[in-house]
Amino acid sequence: MSxxxxxxxxxxxxDVWEDQSTFTAxxxxxxxxxxxxxxxxxxxxxxxxxxxxxxxxxxxxxxxxSSTGHNVLHPMGWDAFGMPAENAAxxxxxxxxxxxxQNIADMRAQMKPMxxxxxxxxxxxxxxxxxxxxxxxxxxxxxxKGLVYRKxxxxxxxxxxxxxxxxxxxxxGRGWRSDALVERRELTQWFFKISDYSEELLSALDGLDxxxxxxxxxxxxxxxxxxxxxxxxxxxxxPAGFDEVEVYTTRPDxxxxxxxxxxxxxxxxxxxxxxxxxxxxxxxxxxxKMATTEEAMEKADKKGFDTxxxxxxxxxxxxxxxxxxxxxxxxxxGTGAVxxxxxxxxxxxxxxxxxxxxxxxxxxxxxGSQSASEEAFVPTKTEKVRWTKQFAWDEVATGQQAVDAxxxxxxxxxxxxxxxxxxxxxWGLSRQRYWGCPIPVVHCDDCGVVAENKENLPIALPDDxxxxxxxxxxxxxxxxxxxxxxxxxxxxxxxxxxxxxFVDSSWxxxxxxxxxxxxxxxxxxxxxxxxxxxxxxxxxxxxLHLLYSRFFSRAMHICGHLPEKAIEPFDALxxxxxVTHEIYQTRDDSGRPIYHLPEEIENGKVKSSGEIAExxxxxxxxxxxxxVVDPVDIVRSFGADTARWFVLSDSPPERDVEWxxxxxxxxxxxxxxxxxxxxxxxxxxxxxxxxxELTRAMHKTIHDVTMGIETFGFNAAIAHLYAFTNELNKxxxxxxxxxxxxxxxxxxxxxxxxHFAEEVWEMLGGEGLIADAPWPVADPAMLVEENVxxxxxxxxxxxxxxxxxxxxxxxxxxxxALADKAVQKALNGGAPxxxxxxxxxxxxxxx
RNA sequence: GCGGGCGUGAUGGAAUGGUAGACAUAAGAGACUUAAAAUCUCUGGGCCGAAAGGCCGUGCGGGUUCGAGUCCCGCCGCCCGCACCA
Numbered sequence: 028m029s030x031x032x033x034x035x036x037x038x039x040x041x042d043v044w045e046d047q048s049t050f051t052a053x054x055x056x057x058x059x060x061x062x063x064x065x066x067x068x069x070x071x072x073x074x075x076x077x078x079x080x081x082x083x084x085x086x087x088x089x090x091x092x093s094s095t096g097h098n099v100l101h102p103m104g105w106d107a108f109g110m111p112a113e114n115a116a117x118x119x120x121x122x123x124x125x126x127x128x129q130n131i132a133d134m135r136a137q138m139k140p141m142x143x144x145x146x147x148x149x150x151x152x153x154x155x156x157x158x159x160x161x162x163x164x165x166x167x168x169x170x171x172k173g174l175v176y177r178k179x180x181x182x183x184x185x186x187x188x189x190x191x192x193x194x195x196x197x198x199x200g201r202g203w204r205s206d207a208l209v210e211r212r213e214l215t216q217w218f219f220k221i222s223d224y225s226e227e228l229l230s231a232l233d234g235l236d237x238x239x240x241x242x243x244x245x246x247x248x249x250x251x252x253x254x255x256x257x258x259x260x261x262x263x264x265x266p267a268g269f270d271e272v273e274v275y276t277t278r279p280d281x282x283x284x285x286x287x288x289x290x291x292x293x294x295x296x297x298x299x300x301x302x303x304x305x306x307x308x309x310x311x312x313x314x315x316k317m318a319t320t321e322e323a324m325e326k327a328d329k330k331g332f333d334t335x336x337x338x339x340x341x342x343x344x345x346x347x348x349x350x351x352x353x354x355x356x357x358x359x360x361g362t363g364a365v366x367x368x369x370x371x372x373x374x375x376x377x378x379x380x381x382x383x384x385x386x387x388x389x390x391x392x393x394x395g396s397q398s399a400s401e402e403a404f405v406p407t408k409t410e411k412v413r414w415t416k417q418f419a420w421d422e423v424a425t426g427q428q429a430v431d432a433x434x435x436x437x438x439x440x441x442x443x444x445x446x447x448x449x450x451x452x453x454w455g456l457s458r459q460r461y462w463g464c465p466i467p468v469v470h471c472d473d474c475g476v477v478a479e480n481k482e483n484l485p486i487a488l489p490d491d492x493x494x495x496x497x498x499x500x501x502x503x504x505x506x507x508x509x510x511x512x513x514x515x516x517x518x519x520x521x522x523x524x525x526x527x528x529f530v531d532s533s534w535x536x537x538x539x540x541x542x543x544x545x546x547x548x549x550x551x552x553x554x555x556x557x558x559x560x561x562x563x564x565x566x567x568x569x570x571l572h573l574l575y576s577r578f579f580s581r582a583m584h585i586c587g588h589l590p591e592k593a594i595e596p597f598d599a600l601x602x603x604x605x606v607t608h609e610i611y612q613t614r615d616d617s618g619r620p621i622y623h624l625p626e627e628i629e630n631g632k633v634k635s636s637g638e639i640a641e642x643x644x645x646x647x648x649x650x651x652x653x654x655v656v657d658p659v660d661i662v663r664s665f666g667a668d669t670a671r672w673f674v675l676s677d678s679p680p681e682r683d684v685e686w687x688x689x690x691x692x693x694x695x696x697x698x699x700x701x702x703x704x705x706x707x708x709x710x711x712x713x714x715x716x717x718x719x720e721l722t723r724a725m726h727k728t729i730h731d732v733t734m735g736i737e738t739f740g741f742n743a744a745i746a747h748l749y750a751f752t753n754e755l756n757k758x759x760x761x762x763x764x765x766x767x768x769x770x771x772x773x774x775x776x777x778x779x780x781x782h783f784a785e786e787v788w789e790m791l792g793g794e795g796l797i798a799d800a801p802w803p804v805a806d807p808a809m810l811v812e813e814n815v816x817x818x819x820x821x822x823x824x825x826x827x828x829x830x831x832x833x834x835x836x837x838x839x840x841x842x843x844a845l846a847d848k849a850v851q852k853a854l855n856g857g858a859p860x861x862x863x864x865x866x867x868x869x870x871x872x873x874x
Numbered sequence: 875g876c877g878g879g880c881g882u883g884a885u886g887g888a889a890u891g892g893u894a895g896a897c898a899u900a901a902g903a904g905a906c907u908u909a910a911a912a913u914c915u916c917u918g919g920g921c922c923g924a925a926a927g928g929c930c931g932u933g934c935g936g937g938u939u940c941g942a943g944u945c946c947c948g949c950c951g952c953c954c955g956c957a958c959c960a
Contacts, residue, residue: 066960068960069959069960071960106960109959109960110958110959110960111959111960182958183958191958192958193958193959194956194957194958194959195958195959195960196958196959197958241878241879242878244877244878245877245878245879245954245955248876248877248878249877249955249956249957251877319957319958320956320957320958321875321876321956321957322875322876322955322956324875325875325876325956326875326876327875329875355875359957373875374875451957452957454957455957455958457958458958459958460958527958528958528959528960529957529958529960532960565954566878566879566953566954566955567954567955567960568955568960569878569954569955570877570878570955570956570957571955571956571957572960574957604880604953605953605954676886676897676898677886677887677898677899678886678887679887679888681879682880682887683880683953684886685885685886687885687886687899687900689885689899689900690885690886690898690899692899693898693899694898696912697898699912700913703913742886742887742888742897742898743888743896743897745897745898746887746888746896746897746898747896747897748897749897749898750896750897753897816893817893818892818893819893820892820893820940820941822940822941823892823939823940823941823942824941825893828893860940861940862940863892863940863941865892868892869892869893869941870892871892871940871941872940873940873941
């Protein structure tokens with residue numbers, strides 16, 4: 028018997044699969060298609076355990092579906108544009124293009140040994156001109172359909188580097204390289220009109236039955252549909268042209284509790300006032316130093332500035348309210364102005380406390396015990412409350428009833444209008460960077476902004492650029508910028524902004540169906556392969572990537588690039604958890620942490636120094652914490668099949684999995700054990716008899732593993748494989764019975780450990796490739812249990828159990844339960860109060 | 875701050891509202907071996923008990939239910955997202 032040698036086995040079968048083009052997908056109308064896709068990687072240059080887990084899950088699905096008669100498409104590509112390539116160029120003087128393609132080559136070389144059943148013939152990178160040229164064609168089509176426009180938007184501006192910064196490049200309000208205080212600056216930017224689809228993107232979530240409920244909920248909250256009242260507070264002696272402050276509120280029922288009006292520092296009125304009021308200008312300037320993220324706005328200290336202006340309350344013209352500029356009000360949402368009701372909104376409450384504004388209850392709890400005193404009183408809108416300041420409804424009403432009545436009242440009295448708003452903003456896609464897809468438009472002095480002619484596509488990035496100075500090299504490129512106007516042919520300038528990388532990833536799944544088509548998609552291929560039957564990726568993409576892709580699919584459909592069925596491109600979605608690892612830390616003389624790689628640690632001590640390492644509980648693998656395990660090392664020591672088995676075995680796929688050396692070793696030991704058992708069976712000729720128990724267990728295992736894969740219960744499926752292996756190992760059945768059981772076992776293992784399975788299959792004399800063998804089918808007759816063991820509870824606590832025939836009538840079960848010794852003892856001669864029998868599950872005696 | 879999720883033995887985890895801890899890991903004991911490794915067998919939530927058995931136990935505090943890890947309410951902790959990271 029030869030020992031299990033993964034290095035030899037894995038290479039052998041990878042070569043066979045490649046020679047036979049086992050995983051090359053071709054359209055075949057005679058078979059049902061199945062499109063499984065994992066979110067494509069960013070080419071950082073190294074694969075990590077998260078990739079291994081993600082792609083192994085997809086591979087299990089792909090191989091399983093293939094064995095159940097599906098024509099499977101399982102492609103791979105690269106999300107290859109983005110900042111890291113430019114950062115690398117700045118740091119080491121290379122070129123983003125070379126850096127990226129080298130990384131792709133390196134990563135591909137690390138991925139191939141994993142044995143994923145990928146169709147590499149469809150591979151592309153989003154930075155291939157062939158791909159982004161088609162993306163430019165889409166952009167032009169979107170322009171024609173009115174889905175693209177330009178407007179001013181705020182960016183983070185680094186005044187020292189003279190460049191726009193991404194949010195992650197702003198650290199505590201300062202540029203990451205220059206350390207200069209970041210300013211907000213307005214630039215004219217390109218936008219997709221995703222907000223046209225707010226209602227559609229929201230309501231269509233209902234149809235996504237195979238998406239996680241949490242993702243749909245997050246998207247729904249992100250779109251943020253609300254019904255409210257829009258109305259104007261009339262300004263008393265406002266600046267010329269400012270008669271009113273228009274506000275939007277979802278709680279018009281609390282209007283009588285208003286104590287101030289707040290406007291955004293970017294509100295036109297605020298901008299007007301700063302013209303000739305230095306204090307306002309100073310306050311606004313201060314606000315504009317804040318980072319642009321919503322998170323930064325919300326976390327910042329709530330600050331206000333009393334403009335001195337007053338407005339009249341719409342329900343009582345004699346009531347005047349102060350107008351504050353407040354740093355927490357977003358110009359992007361609603362009208363950029365709100366009224367504050369401190370009694371029923373905690374943020375307004377804090378603001379009122381700070382600036383000594385009145386706190387006016389408009390309702391209290393039903394028994395009057397709860398009102399705004401130490402904090403705002405904010406019951407849910409469905410809770411009934413007692414109103415003290417209602418103006419169009421009953422004294423007792425829910426918030427929702429009051430909102431509806433308030434809107435109706437205000438509409439009837441011409442105070443305002445009920446309106447529906449969405450939180451979702453249009454998608455700003457302009458990036459002032461080199462390494463992205465050029466926006467295919469030209470600025471002409473005569474014709475204005477003109478789309479490129481499609482025959483000029485792709486508008487390719489120039490290669491001769493340098494990164495020795497900050498900013499976008501396209502802006503200062505001597506010739507690339509200059510181009511004739513596509514409309515009038517006069518000298519004109521190219522747009523130098525490139526596209527957000529989210530654009531690249533919003534349609535790659537469609538491109539995979541025809542990766543070299545001369546149009547963005549090809550109808551027969553898109554019709555056949557779309558939709559993605561199963562999409563798998565991290566939950567961190569739950570909102571933006573998935574929402575943008577849903578929008579893009581709709582837009583592509585309108586332009587004729589996708590069939591109508593594909594407007595929701597992902598039929599089923601699965602979000603997997605991270606791979607984590609313990610962190611090993613020691614400290615230097617000044618107490619600063621030093622992190623150690625897992626392989627530097629032995630028995631809790633640093634190998635080289637013998638120092639005891641502090642163990643910090645598991646966290647996402649990251650370079651900075653050095654808690655990374657390199658898949659390449661694992662494949663070298665144990666083989667890909669062990670890595671694949673382990674990443675799926677130890678945790679439910681939607682949760683994080685902790686990588687442990689002992690777990691990986693145990694996975695290897697288990698495969699070695701199965702190998703030995705298979706070798707013994709392959710060479711056995713001996714005596715033995717049939718084993719009905721083994722056959723029964725085999726069918727049960729087929730059923731359980733199949734269900735496990737179908738429901739993404741990979742860890743449960745693997746637990747069943749362990750259990751069946753134990754059973755098979757113990758069995759004294761005949762060689763023939765065991766051979767049958769063993770073949771079934773490796774077939775069930777095949778999606779997870781495919782090289783191992785092929786080799787054992789061959790060893791056992793299996794016909795052809797196991798990759799081409801049909802999935803085993805459980806005999807339903809073998810799954811039926813004749814007897815069941817029923818636990819017997821007394822008052823909900825387990826006290827005994829009885830084993831009865833499955834179909835024993837309820838009355839008989841009751842009799843047997845009451846006759847049980849433990850029940851007799853508990854009853855102590857009395858009669859039970861109640862007897863609950865759940866057939867096949869449990870008996871509960873209540874006394 | 876807002877939105878979403880998660881929390882079970884020493885560890886990873888299992889459990890359509892129905893026997894909490896399947897399966898695995900670490901650990902301990904034993905078998906085999908000159909020895910070690912490998913392999914095999916057994917033990918394996920806590921407390922009391924010789925055992926039978928009993929009591930407690932799924933982050934914390936309440937609630938619904940014959941019955942709650944699971945459902946509801948309120949906390950605590952950790953993770954993800956927050957529109958220019960990918």
